[in-house]
Amino acid sequence: MSRRASGLQAWAVQRLTAIYIGAFFVYLIGAVVLSPPADVGVWREQVGGGVASVAWLLFILALCWHAWIGIRDVVIDYIHPPVIRLGVLIAFGGGLVACLLWGVKIILLASGA
Template sequence: MSRHATGLRAWFLQRATAIYLLLFIIYVLQHMIANPPQDYHAWQGWIAQPLVGLGILLFFTSLLLHAWVGFRDVLIDYIHPTAIRVTVLTLVGFVLAGCAIWVLQIIFTATAA
């Protein structure tokens, strides 16, 4: 197998992030059913736990990577003019980077208070 197998890398990244997203959603649903937070301070206390905060950070990292790989593959397959493809990929990248900054702000605000 070649080291330049970017399609295989993208395929693996898409599957690995999907598995993590599914497992974390199951964990959160299970936690919310068994022990739902009653108010904002309970939510904040739960999110402020180091492993939960790390899990949430990994969840959103996986979500953004999953979205990037999906958008990139669709755009590469269906937008053939290079200039338009690069422009749209750049816009998608900026939107996802903005989402990442927003998520970091939310997580660090919740854990710092």
């Protein structure tokens, strides 16, 4: 059985990441509404806390992965010439990797690592 190829895997990952992103947003909005941070320092401490920083890192990873699958779907649907398709995928892929690294850097700085 080999269903590792892009179809099923991408579809399943898109749904799993969506569940995590959705759950994280519920947690985030709940946290901000129930105990709003007094200032940016407190907010930074909250984000950089042990469990919270892992949750944030997972969120950034899930968001980028989810966005990548979505973008790739749109590109596969609408952009057919291989060279242009590859160029657009590289541009978006590079942008998402940059966002991912930037997000990771922010979280690591907040956690004091």
